[in-house]
Amino acid sequence: DTEVTQTPKHLVMGMTNKKSLKCEQHMGHRAMYWYKQKAKKPPELMFVYSYEKLSINESVPSRFSPECPNSSLLNLHLHALQPEDSALYLCASSQDRGGVGELFFGEGSRLTVL
Amino acid sequence: DAKTTQPPSMDCAEGRAANLPCNHSTISGNEYVYWYRQIHSQGPQYIIHGLKNNETNEMASLIITEDRKSSTLILPHATLRDTAVYYCIVRVRSGGSQGNLIFGKGTKLSVKP
Numbered sequence: 001d002t003e004v005t006q007t008p009k010h011l012v013m014g015m016t017n018k019k020s021l022k023c024e025q026h027m028g029h030r031a032m033y034w035y036k037q038k039a040k041k042p043p044e045l046m047f048v049y050s051y052e053k054l055s056i057n058e059s060v061p062s063r064f065s066p067e068c069p070n071s072s073l074l075n076l077h078l079h080a081l082q083p084e085d086s087a088l089y090l091c092a093s094s095q096d097r098g099g100v101g102e103l104f105f106g107e108g109s110r111l112t113v114l
Numbered sequence: 115d116a117k118t119t120q121p122p123s124m125d126c127a128e129g130r131a132a133n134l135p136c137n138h139s140t141i142s143g144n145e146y147v148y149w150y151r152q153i154h155s156q157g158p159q160y161i162i163h164g165l166k167n168n169e170t171n172e173m174a175s176l177i178i179t180e181d182r183k184s185s186t187l188i189l190p191h192a193t194l195r196d197t198a199v200y201y202c203i204v205r206v207r208s209g210g211s212q213g214n215l216i217f218g219k220g221t222k223l224s225v226k227p
Contacts, residue, residue: 004157033215042199042201042217042218042219042220043152043158043217044217045214045215045216048214056214090157090158092157092158092215097213102148102160102163103150103158103160103215104160105157105158105159106157107156107157108155108156108157
């Protein structure tokens with residue numbers, strides 16, 4: 001199984017809503033990542049988890065709250081988002097942070113904030 | 115900031131080799147060259163990586179110049195399904211921030227019939 005599964009594929013939410021994006025992998029990887037991608041732009045790193053601990057937060061606003069309940073799951077909790085937060089949110093995993101190994105990406109969750 | 119420079123777009127005829135250049139003139143001795151691609155509306159996909167030597171796998175070949183300041187990704191027989199944005203990325207094998215995968219603008223490759 002070499003898949004990273006993200007749900008939901010599409011999400012529409014209002015600025016006062018609370019929602020969550022979910023990511024799951026069963027490759028035994030110990031590093032997981034959240035990236036944000038705006039239209040026609042490259043992916044931008046948001047958060048990195050290593051062995052279930054947050055190791056990098058790239059100055060992301062607190063309205064985005066990551067959570068890693070166990071080594072296979074990664075959540076991104078969303079609250080009080082702005083329309084400019086509309087984007088494709090990509091989850092990825094790798095064997096570990098320091099290895100030469102590749103990152104496996106999910107298909108992404110496309111978020112629209114109204 | 116991305117440490118690589120790539121042409122914004124390239125065209126290639128179906129069945130021909132696609133040669134995608136990347137400049138990384140400030141690469142450090144411990145930085146690897148990685149290539150990923152992103153087909154429209156999908157997540158990025160790993161293609162290949164290398165340190166000094168040329169590398170080949172079932173998807174592509176990676177040619178790194180002797181001074182390591184540039185590289186070329188070669189898709190030997192491009193198909194329409196290879197139409198995608200190709201990202202060249204340099205990163206260290208490190209648990210620190212320098213080991214993060216940071217995407218630049220990439221090259222939009224269009225394979226035409």
